[in-house]
Amino acid sequence: MKYLIAILFMFALNVTPASAQLDLRDYVALGIGPSMIYGDNTGSLSSMNYRFRPSASLMVNYQLRRRWDVRVTSGVQVLDAGGRVDDMDAILQWSLDDQAYDFKGQAYFADIMPMYQFNPNRGMKDMYNYKVNVYGGIGIGVMHVRREDRLLLNTVIIPETGETFIGADATINRNTTTAYIPLRIGASTNFRRNWDIGAEITLMTAMSSDVDGNNIRIKELHNDMLFQFQIMVRRYIGRHNPFYWD
Numbered sequence: 015m016k017y018l019i020a021i022l023f024m025f026a027l028n029v030t031p032a033s034a035q036l037d038l039r040d041y042v043a044l045g046i047g048p049s050m051i052y053g054d055n056t057g058s059l060s061s062m063n064y065r066f067r068p069s070a071s072l073m074v075n076y077q078l079r080r081r082w083d084v085r086v087t088s089g090v091q092v093l094d095a096g097g098r099v100d101d102m103d104a105i106l107q108w109s110l111d112d113q114a115y116d117f118k119g120q121a122y123f124a125d126i127m128p129m130y131q132f133n134p135n136r137g138m139k140d141m142y143n144y145k146v147n148v149y150g151g152i153g154i155g156v157m158h159v160r161r162e163d164r165l166l167l168n169t170v171i172i173p174e175t176g177e178t179f180i181g182a183d184a185t186i187n188r189n190t191t192t193a194y195i196p197l198r199i200g201a202s203t204n205f206r207r208n209w210d211i212g213a214e215i216t217l218m219t220a221m222s223s224d225v226d227g228n229n230i231r232i233k234e235l236h237n238d239m240l241f242q243f244q245i246m247v248r249r250y251i252g253r254h255n256p257f258y259w260d
Contacts, residue, residue, distance in 0.1 A: 125155025
Protein backbone atom coordinates (compact mmCIF):
# COMPACT_ATOMS: atom_id res chain seq x y z
CA MET A 15 0.00 0.00 0.00
CA LYS A 16 2.79 2.39 0.89
CA TYR A 17 4.38 1.82 -2.52
CA LEU A 18 1.08 2.71 -4.22
CA ILE A 19 0.83 5.96 -2.20
CA ALA A 20 4.40 6.85 -3.12
CA ILE A 21 3.73 6.22 -6.82
CA LEU A 22 0.55 8.33 -6.75
CA PHE A 23 2.41 11.14 -4.99
CA MET A 24 5.19 11.16 -7.58
CA PHE A 25 2.61 11.05 -10.40
CA ALA A 26 0.78 14.06 -8.94
CA LEU A 27 4.02 16.05 -8.81
CA ASN A 28 4.73 15.25 -12.46
CA VAL A 29 1.23 15.97 -13.73
CA THR A 30 0.98 19.35 -11.96
CA PRO A 31 4.48 20.87 -11.98
CA ALA A 32 5.10 23.10 -8.98
CA SER A 33 7.16 25.46 -11.12
CA ALA A 34 4.21 26.16 -13.42
CA GLN A 35 1.95 26.84 -10.42
CA LEU A 36 4.49 28.94 -8.58
CA ASP A 37 5.53 31.14 -11.54
CA LEU A 38 2.16 31.52 -13.26
CA ARG A 39 1.67 35.14 -14.38
CA ASP A 40 -2.14 35.27 -14.60
CA TYR A 41 -3.15 38.20 -12.40
CA VAL A 42 -5.38 41.17 -11.74
CA ALA A 43 -3.74 44.43 -10.69
CA LEU A 44 -4.54 47.95 -9.59
CA GLY A 45 -2.25 50.89 -10.40
CA ILE A 46 -2.28 54.51 -9.29
CA GLY A 47 0.12 57.41 -9.80
CA PRO A 48 0.83 60.82 -11.36
CA SER A 49 0.19 61.62 -15.02
CA MET A 50 0.29 64.48 -17.52
CA ILE A 51 -0.84 65.33 -21.03
CA TYR A 52 1.26 66.68 -23.88
CA GLY A 53 -0.88 68.94 -26.09
CA ASP A 54 -1.01 72.26 -27.88
CA ASN A 55 -2.25 74.15 -24.81
CA THR A 56 -0.65 72.19 -21.97
CA GLY A 57 2.97 73.39 -21.83
CA SER A 58 6.14 72.82 -23.83
CA LEU A 59 8.94 70.28 -23.96
CA SER A 60 11.57 72.99 -23.62
CA SER A 61 10.26 74.30 -20.29
CA MET A 62 8.62 71.05 -19.05
CA ASN A 63 5.96 73.13 -17.30
CA TYR A 64 3.25 70.48 -17.40
CA ARG A 65 0.65 70.02 -14.70
CA PHE A 66 0.58 66.57 -13.09
CA ARG A 67 -2.70 64.96 -12.09
CA PRO A 68 -3.67 61.47 -10.80
CA SER A 69 -4.42 58.39 -12.87
CA ALA A 70 -5.66 54.91 -12.00
CA SER A 71 -5.75 51.62 -13.90
CA LEU A 72 -7.23 48.16 -13.56
CA MET A 73 -5.38 45.36 -15.36
CA VAL A 74 -6.04 41.70 -16.20
CA ASN A 75 -3.05 39.67 -17.41
CA TYR A 76 -2.98 36.18 -18.96
CA GLN A 77 0.22 34.22 -19.56
CA LEU A 78 0.54 32.75 -23.06
CA ARG A 79 4.07 31.35 -23.06
CA ARG A 80 7.20 31.59 -20.94
CA ARG A 81 8.08 35.06 -22.30
CA TRP A 82 4.72 36.27 -23.65
CA ASP A 83 1.54 37.50 -21.97
CA VAL A 84 -1.55 39.35 -23.15
CA ARG A 85 -2.98 42.11 -20.97
CA VAL A 86 -6.12 44.22 -20.95
CA THR A 87 -5.88 47.60 -19.19
CA SER A 88 -8.62 50.11 -18.46
CA GLY A 89 -8.63 53.24 -16.36
CA VAL A 90 -9.02 56.97 -16.03
CA GLN A 91 -6.61 59.91 -16.14
CA VAL A 92 -7.40 63.39 -14.87
CA LEU A 93 -6.48 66.06 -17.44
CA ASP A 94 -5.58 69.66 -16.73
CA ALA A 95 -3.91 72.10 -19.12
CA GLY A 96 -3.17 74.36 -16.18
CA GLY A 97 -3.53 77.67 -18.01
CA ARG A 98 0.01 77.36 -19.37
CA VAL A 99 -0.53 79.43 -22.53
CA ASP A 100 0.22 83.13 -22.00
CA ASP A 101 0.70 84.13 -25.65
CA MET A 102 -2.30 86.37 -26.30
CA ASP A 103 -1.72 86.40 -30.05
CA ALA A 104 -1.92 82.58 -30.13
CA ILE A 105 -5.06 82.59 -27.98
CA LEU A 106 -6.74 85.10 -30.29
CA GLN A 107 -5.79 83.10 -33.36
CA TRP A 108 -7.14 79.92 -31.77
CA SER A 109 -10.40 81.66 -30.89
CA LEU A 110 -11.07 82.31 -34.59
CA ASP A 111 -11.16 78.52 -35.09
CA ASP A 112 -13.03 77.72 -31.82
CA GLN A 113 -9.93 76.12 -30.31
CA ALA A 114 -9.50 75.83 -26.54
CA TYR A 115 -6.66 77.71 -24.86
CA ASP A 116 -7.26 75.90 -21.56
CA PHE A 117 -9.23 72.87 -20.39
CA LYS A 118 -9.92 70.37 -17.62
CA GLY A 119 -11.39 66.90 -17.91
CA GLN A 120 -10.97 63.15 -17.71
CA ALA A 121 -9.75 60.53 -20.18
CA TYR A 122 -11.31 57.07 -19.92
CA PHE A 123 -9.23 54.47 -21.70
CA ALA A 124 -9.02 50.74 -22.47
CA ASP A 125 -6.42 48.80 -24.44
CA ILE A 126 -5.11 45.34 -25.18
CA MET A 127 -1.40 44.59 -25.42
CA PRO A 128 0.99 41.66 -25.84
CA MET A 129 3.62 41.83 -23.07
CA TYR A 130 7.17 40.55 -23.46
CA GLN A 131 8.99 39.32 -20.34
CA PHE A 132 12.68 40.23 -20.54
CA ASN A 133 13.75 37.98 -17.66
CA PRO A 134 11.07 35.42 -16.78
CA ASN A 135 11.61 32.95 -13.97
CA ARG A 136 13.67 29.91 -14.84
CA GLY A 137 11.66 27.44 -12.76
CA MET A 138 11.20 26.31 -9.19
CA LYS A 139 14.38 24.18 -9.18
CA ASP A 140 16.48 27.29 -9.79
CA MET A 141 16.94 28.92 -6.37
CA TYR A 142 18.49 32.05 -7.92
CA ASN A 143 15.56 33.49 -9.85
CA TYR A 144 15.56 37.22 -10.48
CA LYS A 145 14.49 39.51 -7.62
CA VAL A 146 12.80 41.82 -10.14
CA ASN A 147 11.04 40.94 -13.40
CA VAL A 148 11.13 43.46 -16.27
CA TYR A 149 8.59 43.58 -19.09
CA GLY A 150 7.32 45.80 -21.88
CA GLY A 151 4.85 45.94 -24.75
CA ILE A 152 2.95 47.93 -27.34
CA GLY A 153 -0.75 47.63 -28.15
CA ILE A 154 -3.92 49.33 -29.37
CA GLY A 155 -6.70 51.07 -27.45
CA VAL A 156 -9.55 53.56 -27.42
CA MET A 157 -9.97 56.59 -25.16
CA HIS A 158 -12.97 58.82 -24.51
CA VAL A 159 -12.21 62.32 -23.24
CA ARG A 160 -14.73 64.55 -21.48
CA ARG A 161 -13.58 68.16 -21.19
CA GLU A 162 -14.51 71.63 -20.05
CA ASP A 163 -12.88 73.76 -22.74
CA ARG A 164 -12.13 77.44 -22.21
CA LEU A 165 -12.12 79.59 -25.34
CA LEU A 166 -12.90 83.08 -26.56
CA LEU A 167 -16.15 83.24 -28.52
CA ASN A 168 -16.86 85.63 -31.41
CA THR A 169 -13.40 87.17 -31.60
CA VAL A 170 -13.01 89.50 -34.59
CA ILE A 171 -9.74 90.68 -36.15
CA ILE A 172 -9.88 93.41 -38.81
CA PRO A 173 -6.81 92.95 -41.08
CA GLU A 174 -7.01 96.42 -42.66
CA THR A 175 -6.73 98.27 -39.37
CA GLY A 176 -5.25 95.61 -37.13
CA GLU A 177 -8.06 96.13 -34.66
CA THR A 178 -9.04 93.17 -32.49
CA PHE A 179 -12.36 92.71 -30.78
CA ILE A 180 -11.90 90.06 -28.11
CA GLY A 181 -14.84 87.73 -27.67
CA ALA A 182 -16.40 86.49 -24.47
CA ASP A 183 -14.44 84.05 -22.32
CA ALA A 184 -16.61 80.94 -22.18
CA THR A 185 -16.47 77.37 -20.88
CA ILE A 186 -17.95 74.70 -23.14
CA ASN A 187 -18.37 70.98 -22.48
CA ARG A 188 -16.97 68.92 -25.37
CA ASN A 189 -15.99 65.26 -25.91
CA THR A 190 -13.43 63.45 -28.02
CA THR A 191 -13.17 59.74 -28.79
CA THR A 192 -10.04 58.45 -30.50
CA ALA A 193 -7.82 55.39 -30.90
CA TYR A 194 -4.37 55.40 -29.32
CA ILE A 195 -1.16 53.39 -29.28
CA PRO A 196 0.01 52.50 -25.74
CA LEU A 197 3.67 51.78 -24.99
CA ARG A 198 4.51 50.35 -21.57
CA ILE A 199 7.59 49.28 -19.69
CA GLY A 200 7.61 48.14 -16.10
CA ALA A 201 9.18 46.07 -13.37
CA SER A 202 7.71 44.05 -10.54
CA THR A 203 8.99 42.25 -7.50
CA ASN A 204 9.39 38.48 -7.71
CA PHE A 205 8.26 37.24 -4.30
CA ARG A 206 6.87 34.08 -5.97
CA ARG A 207 3.79 34.23 -3.77
CA ASN A 208 0.26 35.41 -4.46
CA TRP A 209 1.11 39.14 -4.31
CA ASP A 210 3.66 41.40 -5.99
CA ILE A 211 4.19 45.14 -6.29
CA GLY A 212 5.67 47.01 -9.23
CA ALA A 213 6.14 50.28 -11.09
CA GLU A 214 5.17 51.06 -14.66
CA ILE A 215 5.61 53.87 -17.18
CA THR A 216 3.02 54.30 -19.94
CA LEU A 217 3.00 56.51 -23.04
CA MET A 218 -0.32 56.70 -24.87
CA THR A 219 -0.08 58.35 -28.29
CA ALA A 220 -3.50 59.46 -29.53
CA MET A 221 -4.41 59.15 -33.18
CA SER A 222 -5.91 62.64 -32.88
CA SER A 223 -4.65 66.08 -31.93
CA ASP A 224 -8.01 67.05 -30.42
CA VAL A 225 -7.67 65.36 -27.02
CA ASP A 226 -6.88 68.78 -25.51
CA GLY A 227 -9.65 70.58 -27.42
CA ASN A 228 -7.11 72.17 -29.74
CA ASN A 229 -6.01 70.69 -33.09
CA ILE A 230 -3.92 73.56 -34.47
CA ARG A 231 -0.77 71.41 -33.99
CA ILE A 232 1.83 74.04 -33.16
CA LYS A 233 3.71 71.78 -30.74
CA GLU A 234 6.93 69.92 -31.51
CA LEU A 235 5.16 66.55 -31.90
CA HIS A 236 1.79 66.71 -33.65
CA ASN A 237 -0.16 64.00 -31.81
CA ASP A 238 -1.48 64.48 -28.29
CA MET A 239 0.14 62.14 -25.76
CA LEU A 240 -0.69 60.98 -22.27
CA PHE A 241 2.07 59.98 -19.83
CA GLN A 242 1.56 57.92 -16.68
CA PHE A 243 3.76 56.61 -13.88
CA GLN A 244 1.97 54.14 -11.64
CA ILE A 245 2.69 51.98 -8.63
CA MET A 246 0.91 48.65 -9.00
CA VAL A 247 -0.31 45.90 -6.70
CA ARG A 248 -0.80 42.47 -8.30
CA ARG A 249 -2.91 39.54 -7.12
CA TYR A 250 -2.07 36.33 -8.96
CA ILE A 251 -4.72 33.83 -10.01
CA GLY A 252 -4.03 30.10 -9.88
CA ARG A 253 -0.66 30.21 -8.14
CA HIS A 254 0.03 27.44 -5.66
CA ASN A 255 3.14 26.66 -3.67
CA PRO A 256 3.16 23.20 -2.08
CA PHE A 257 5.52 24.39 0.68
CA TYR A 258 3.51 27.29 2.13
CA TRP A 259 0.13 28.95 2.11
CA ASP A 260 -0.66 32.68 1.90
